[in-house]
Amino acid sequence: MPFWLMKSEPEELAISTLQKLGQTRWDGVRNYQARNFLREMRDGDLFFFYHSSCPRPGIAGIGRIVGEAYPDPSALDQRSPYLDPKASMEKNPWSAVDVRFVEAFADILDLTNLRGRPELADLALLKKGNRLSVMPVAEEEWAAVLALR
C-alpha cells in the first residue's frame, strides 16, 4: 500500500478541520507532477497531512484516500480561487481526491525536528528545492516518521 504526503495551508484546511468534517475533497492542485501523484492514489492509501506556510510548518497527522481521483470541480468554478479559465467540462486537466480523517498527532512534527533526523534524509519533503504539494513517501520513511510521534 503506497504512502503519500500532502501539503495544506492550515488557514485553508487544517488537520483539526478535517477531524471535524470527517471527510472532504482535496482540490486545487495545479501542478502536473502533483496531479499525476493524485491519479496514482488508490482507495485506502494513507498520507501525512502537512501544514505549510504557517508559524510552525510540519506533519500534523494522517489521512486516508477515499476512492480514486476524479476531475477537479474547482477548476470550473467561477467563484473558486482555483478556477482555471482554460479548463472545460470536456477538457479538465486537473484532479481531486476525497480524503478522510485518520489521526491528529498530539504534537506537530515540525520541520526543524524532521530535518534533524538522519533516518529521514530520503524524505522528498526535505530535499532541497522541493515545492511539490503532493509526493510519495517510502515505507521506511513512513515508519520512521510514525516512530517520532
Add this chain to the structure above:
DNA sequence: GCCAACGTTGGC
C-alpha cells in the same frame, strides 16, 4: 517582507 528555487509562458 525577503529570497531561493522551481514551474510556466511566450517570443523567436
Add this chain to the structure above:
DNA sequence: GCCAACGTTGGC
C-alpha cells in the same frame, strides 16, 4: 526547442 521573464511556493 531555447531561454528570458515572470509567477508561485514556502521557509525564515
